[in-house]
Amino acid sequence: MTFKAFAASRAGARIVGAGTTVAVVVIVELLIRGGVINPFIVPLPSAIVGSIPRIVAEEHVLQRFWQTTQEIVWAGLLLTVFGIGFGALLYRFRLLRMACETWVAALAAAPIVLMYPLFLVIFGRSATTIVMIGFAAGLAPVILKTVEGLAGTRRVLLDVGRSFRVSPAQQFRKILLPAALPAIFVGLRLGLIFAMINIVGVEFLINFGGLGQLINELAERYDLPGTYGAILFVILVSIVFFDVTERVERWLRPGK
């Protein structure tokens, strides 16, 4: 394979992308060792990598990861129950939908996470505050996508159900819900991503809970390699989260 053909291939591009990232890291390392970049502002990349076993062992990263995961799961359950429930309600009552849908869309644009001091007063400095912020931040897309999915059910499917004289509950369970499921899952995935972002963010801000708090604590201790290492870990977790939910979504989508 010529170099040109290699560079044109997808794998070649990926290798160049990864290689560039490694090269940047190596250059930063050299610049810090050469005294061009202040090591008290940017720690050595090798020190960051070296700090990872330390923070895993000493800072209970796995427990923190589990704690954050639990918060995300709770927020996800709330999103599933209330988001899909409210979406179904809006679909069922057309007038309610016409009245509320623009409000929900506006809510999606609102900086909900800024309400965290309010949630702190209501729920205290606890996991409940974090879960509720995650839930509130992810609610709008779940509702909107649920309504969209249910409203997008093909007319012929509803007619088939009607000709079989299905009850409203059967119509919802056997026709509407399966037809809307792909759209609902798109909404749930968006909601979960928003919830995850806000949960880690609020953990950092209120210095409570799992991975977000770890970053805050290490930064307050001025443990620079540890702070950068913890940030890398959180990025890794969100990438895995993003990837897994995407795979599940693709798996659920018909005609894959």
Next chain:
Amino acid sequence: MTMDAMAHPRTRVALVRIAIVAAVLIAWEALAASGWLFRDVVPSLTAIGAALGRLLAGPDFYRNLGVTASEIGAGLVIGGLAGLATGILLGANRFLSQAFESLLLYLGPTPKIIFFPVMIMWFGVGAGSKIAMGAVSCFFPIAISTAAGMREIDRVLIRVGKSFRAPPWQMVTKIYLPAMRAPIVNGVRLGLGVAVIGTLLAETKLSNRGLGYLVIQAYSLFDMPRMYALLIVLFVLAIGANAVIGRLGGTDASNTPKAHR
């Protein structure tokens, strides 16, 4: 459908809306009067209204609004221009897109506020770190949206530009940017939303100026009516700005002939 028949559901929708708002307000007031919750967690509407009036009448609010708005504006300019340039590069070049776009897509949905300690180290505790937070936040949606928009451009337009031998700069200003107005405006709308969040959260964490600082100050003083007033103003401003930019993209897109979209 006659005008009457069209007006009818519309009035009914308006009535439902009024009923919902009234129900929420009455429930709120009842909750405030009931004493079930800690005092002041749900202050009465009159207390919130008075706090809102005081907030909007005093110079304090406008000074801090100015600080926050200029931080968000600077962040949006820096992050937006960087995002636009990155998006154009990735959208125009398949190889670069395959090499680097997954990095963007993966870093996009990470919580940006966790970079704040790093930004403090790099840019200090003042406005610099807040501007950086705004810039980092809005870079991703704008870059991703621009790159996707670049690939959607009608090939014919690009061929026209090339056949006129337009230099790269003219290709960008005369072909790419006008053809991508809708996705760029949409990217800026999303970017503004996250830049507002990034900047204000940074202000609540470590700052002595700005609206985020006012919110956290109201929290420390347990001045709940003032906190509600601040949050109401912030929500109105954020949702309003989002709607204005959205309309900008919407009308502009509908003004362009269909074949050129």
